[in-house]
Every structure is written in structure tokens, then in C-alpha cells.
Amino acid sequence: MALLPWLIAMAVLMIGSAFFSASEAAFFSLRAPDRRVLRGGSSAARIADGLLEDSDRLLSAVLFWNLVINMVYFALASQVALRLGTEPRYRSIAFAFSLAALLALIVLSEMLPKTLAVLVAKRVAVVLAIPIAFAVRFVDPLMPLLRGATEFSRRLVWPRFQAEAYLRIEDLERAIEYSTADARLIEQERTSLRNLVKLSEIRVDEWMRPRTLFRSFRPPVSLEDLRGELPPSGYLLVTARRSEEVVAAINLKELYHVPDHHLEQLADPVVVVPWCATVADAFDEMRSERRSVAAVVNEYGETIGILTFDDLLDTIFRAADDRSERLWNRSLIKPIRPGVWLVTGLTSLRQLAAGLGVELPPMKSATVTGCIWEQLQRIAREGDEVDCGPLHFRVLEAPAHGLLLAELTLSREEAAS
16 A cells, blocks of 8 residues: 555656657647648647647647656656565566556557557647646756757767758759669659749639639638538638628538538638749749639739649649549540530640641630630620631530530641641
């Protein structure tokens, strides 16, 4: 019975060590998309995201508390072992107790909590955010000393250490060259690099999801408004209260809990880019503002489409930048017979001209639909025929809400050449 208080104290310290071990694993397992979700969540979720703004401070505090707790734990374990070892017949028991105390701390306070915390990192981070915030604040007076000790250790062990650039193109190319001998994989990775460069050539109005291809919701937004379906883009788009302009978005695929009402409270503001900006410009804006959706507006400030971060990844990793196939699962251009092709309204005129080897006159439109409407000066109807430079289009299908299909032929001069 004399040892019972010591054992209870050791059990409490094990719980404390497990608490800080789980905190370390959970917080530093969060990715950028996870942090965006936390940023738009509850007050505890926002506190968790705020702690990661100064990750060095958070890590120093967590390691400090874990070290203190473990030192006290081993001190108590040593006292218990010494008390057991006062009699010769209990010395083997004292040794076994010391070994069991060490294994218990490693398994129950380090390995197990860290493993479980990584599996549900966001939930653990939200649950532990407030007590961890108090623990970090309590250690703040010691933080200059801890950082000074870290800097001194670094200079002592690695006096000539210099931070390397985060990523350079030549590093990426060298990694591709030495990482594999598979020719197909190397070509795929080189294609991704080429597509990265193409981001500066593609305009957002060529790659955006047009207004007719996404749903938006005016607040307040409830779960019933989705009608049990995930939007095609994967994002719930929220408009202003008194207009149809998209002002915020939620990546529904990253939410681990969707409330029944007021979903707009979880939404992050969108980046606004003009229709004439390049995809690279939009990507820079989204990255600097840490947003996953850009609203594309025309010269009147009206939302005409959206561009999501998933669309950007699709642009980089697809072999061909064909958004008709991406949005409608239909090919960009399909031969019907010699000299005649079937094209979709979303087909980029720039890509079409490059693929057919022709030159187009200057025009405002970026897509087949835009070109046809620009020439007709009205909404296209089935049977309409227009010329866009050397390209002749005959409208086959023109649904009010859907994908325009047209038959494409070349002018006689171009066909002869």
C-alpha cells in the first residue's frame, strides 16, 4: 500500500505524456487542406490552426512538457524500484518493474497515442487545441531560452549549415532522371513539367467551369439544399446574399462533419480573377491567399465561371489539356469522316487551331461556343452555320442547359493546302 500513491502518480504522468505525444502527432500531421477546413470551423478548430502559424513555438512547448513529464515519471519509477530493492529477495522484482515502467511509457504514452492521433488528426487537433494553447502560453516565458539553446546546438554541431532552396527545376529534373528507369514514367513526369509551363499560356476562361455547369447557393445554406448529391466540382459554392456572384466555397470532400444548417459558415472566401488572366496568374493568387477556388468574372464584375485547385492539378497531370473531356467525359475533337470533325462547344479555339495547323483571326472568344455566338450575335440554335476564319461550324445540338455540339469543316483554301 505504501507504493500505491507512487504508482497512481506514475499513471497520471503516463496520461500526460500520452496527451502531449498525441498532440505532436496530430498537429504536425495536418496538411494544407486540413488547415483550410480548420480555419473555417469552430473556435477550437481556429485555435488549432492558429497554433500552427508558429510551428516552432508549438513544437518547442510540446517537447518541453513531454520531456518534463517523462523525467518526473522516471524519477518516480526509480524511487519505486529502490524501495522494492531494499530487500535482496525483491531485487529481481525491482528490475522487472523498471523494465515494465520503461516499456509501458514507450508503448502506452508514445507509440499508441501517436498512431491513433495520426489516423484522426483533425479531430484530435480540435479536441486538444484549447488545453495545448494554455500549455504553450505557460511556456512562453521560457521560449527565448529554448530557442537560444536550439540555435546554440545547431551552431555547435553544424557550424557551416546553410538552408537550401525549397525546390528548383533542375532538382526536379535530376530527381526524375535518377528515380526510375521506366521510360513511360519518365515521359509522364516530363509531360507534367511541360504542363506546368503551359499554365502561363492558358487563359482562365478556356479552363474554367462555366456558370451553366455548376450550382451555387444563396445563404443560409442547409444540407437539404444539396438534395443528397455532391456537386460536380466537389465544392459547395456560396453567393452573396443579394446577388448571384460567387463569394465563398467549401470543399465538401474534405469535411469530416457536415452540419445540417448554415453550411456557409464553413466556407472560405474565393479569389476573384478576370476572364483574361492566365491559369498561372490564378494559381499564384490562390496560393498566396491560400484559397482553393477562384471566381472568374467578366468586365462587368459578373461571375462567369470558377476554377478549382483540383482543375489546376488536372491541368498539370493530364497528358492533354482537354476540358471537354474533363467536364463532360467527351473528347475534344472526334473525326467523323475525312475533313469533317465533331467538336464540343467548350473546345478551346487556340487548341483547335494548333491541332489543325491553321491560323485564326483575332477575336474575343476563347471557345467554339463563344465564337459561334460572337458571329451570330445571339444564342445558337440547331442548324446555324458560321465561319470563324478558316473554320466552318454547323450547329448539331444547342440545348438550353448543356453542351453545344457542332460539325467542323475547313474552308476550301485550307482543305486544299
